[in-house]
Amino acid sequence: MKKIFYLLSIVFVVSCCKKGGENTEGNKTDTVVADPNNINVSILIDLSDRIDPATNPNHAMPYFQRDTEYIKAIEKGFLNHMKSKRIITYDDQMQVFFNPEPSDPKINDFTKELKVSFDKNTSKEYFAAVEKKYSEIPSYIYQSAIKDKNYIGSDIWEFFRNKVKDYCVKNDKRNILFILTDGYMYHDDSKFSQENKTSYLTSKLIKSNNLTTTDFKKIIEKNKYGFVKANDGLSNLEVVVLGINPEKGNPFEEAVIKEYWENWFKEMKIKSYQIKSADLPSNLEPIIMKVVTGK
Structure with a gap:
């Protein structure tokens, strides 16, 4: 009887070891599971002439000041999130990016x-x-x-193509990317087209594609207009675009810009995203805080 019990014990131990170790091909069965309570917050800033108070004035609040207040709200949400955690669980980070990097050291x-x-x-x-x-x-x-007047612009398409996974996505964290931009996308280094899709979006392009009427969505679908897909498999990234600011003259300009961004995010498998206009910071702060804290 003791011998039978001993043999059964060995079988049980071997079986348990196989479940928790490696398979017959030598691949680990364990996978990294994201902890939604650990966050990785990134902010990508568009330093184009959209922030120039002379070129794009706004009497209620200059756009560069709106940006700085958005950033403060993001930081506030981040710190509130940290204060809600136990110290032993701290494993969170926040950073700011420009693309390309400014020449000013x-x-x-x-x-x-x-x-x-x-x-x-x-x-x-x-x-x-x-x-x-x-x-x-x-x-x-x-x-x-603003003082230098040397606006480098922002190569957002290239950032998504070559950097977003390395810079903004950590497999064990909840990843949130805030993009501060007016919604137009243009940079000389990444300007190209594939059939009817482009790596850029300007007011001139919107007009040339006849996206100036109520049926702009039908025109987009029929002609397959939009951004060229820059990446894939970004389901572990949440994106919030802040500061959409369309040029005046086309009442559908803002809706067209948002349609381009939404379709682009969907194509890159981004499940959670928001695209917000350049509203006053006091109106957007509750939205920003909710995104960061997840509450």
Whole structure:
């Protein structure tokens, strides 16, 4: 009887080891599972002339100031999220990107300062330091860009093509990307077309495609207009576009811009996205906070 029991015990142990180890082909069966309570927040800023108060004035609030307030709201949501967690569970980060990188070395240094991360060894004083950085540095960046008048633009298409997975997606975290832009997409280094799809979108292109009437959706579908797909398999990325600001003259311009972005996100398998107009920060802050905190 003891011998039979001993043999059964060996079979049981071997069976358990096989379930938790490697399969016969040597591939690990364990997979990395994302923890929705650990977040990875990225902010991609479009430093084109859209932020120039002389070129694009707005009496209620200049667009560059709206951007800085959006960024503060993102930071506020991030810190609120951190405060809701136990210190031992800290494994979160937040960063800012430009594409291409500005030529001004000071701005690049500022970008490094805005890359923050929290782990179980993070001190309470770090919260105040992050708040201070995100309250002051973004304003320096925008003021520097406006003063230089050397607007580098933003190659958003190329960012999605070559960088978004490496920079903005961590397999073990909830990934959120905020894009601060007016909705138009254009950069000399990535301007091309494939059939009726393009890597760019301008007001001129919208007019030339006759997307100026109520049936613009039908025209888009019929002619297969839109952005060229830049990537695939981005289901682990949430995207929020802030600052859509259409040129005046076409009452459907804003809707066309949003249609282009929505179709692009769907094609890249992005399941969760929002596209918001350049509204006052006080109106958008609750939306931004809800996205970051997930509440």
